[in-house]
Amino acid sequence: MKKLVLTGNVAKEAAIKYVKAAPLGYVFQIGEPKRKDIQNDKFHAQIGDIAKHCEFMGEKWGIEDWKRLLVDAFAKAMVEAGTPLRRGGRVVPSLDGGGVVQLGIQTRDFRVKEAAEFIEYLYAWGAHKGVVWSDETERKAT
Numbered sequence: 001m002k003k004l005v006l007t008g009n010v011a012k013e014a015a016i017k018y019v020k021a022a023p024l025g026y027v028f029q030i031g032e033p034k035r036k037d038i039q040n041d042k043f044h045a046q047i048g049d050i051a052k053h054c055e056f057m058g059e060k061w062g063i064e065d066w067k068r069l070l071v072d073a074f075a076k077a078m079v080e081a082g083t084p085l086r087r088g089g090r091v092v093p094s095l096d097g098g099g100v101v102q103l104g105i106q107t108r109d110f111r112v113k114e115a116a117e118f119i120e121y122l123y124a125w126g127a128h129k130g131v132v133w134s135d136e137t138e139r140k141a142t
Contacts, residue, residue: 005033035107035115043107043115045136046122053131068102074121075105085114 004015019028044063051066061069071089078084089104110118126133 032111032113035110035112039110039112039115039119040107043119043122045134046119046126048136049131049134050122050126050129052134053126054129067107070122070125071105071107071118072102073125074118077121078117086111 002018004011004018006012006015022028044067047063047067047070050070051061051063054066055061056066056069075085075089085105087104087109089102091100091102093099094101107115107118
């Protein structure tokens with residue numbers, strides 16, 4: 001499988017060449033790049049700091065719980081800003097009817113731009129809540 005990053009006209013010409021040479025039935029896919037590992041590391045460090053410093057409903061929550069809460073809040077903020085995420089989340093009843101389940105939005109599907117916006121959202125949210133960012137969070141670049 002060929003994978004090209006369109007960094008300029010030479011890469012674009014190479015992509016055209018591969019498409020023209022491909023047999024019928026082959027699949028060509030183009031899209032925005034997924035988030036970078038450094039972005040993933042950054043927002044996970046931020047969420048870790050938030051989990052250390054913040055409470056929700058009067059108690060401390062784990063990193064995974066905070067991640068779900070923050071991604072949901074981020075998705076709503078993006079809708080309000082007029083730039084909704086490509087995939088919408090939703091909450092549905094559990095199969096047994098005894099609760100609810102959040103479906104949809106996963107950070108692993110964020111594109112580079114979405115991950116950068118999530119990082120900025122977390123900084124703003126954390127600043128509003130008085131989060132003290134750790135050295136680890138500050139070292140990781142966006």
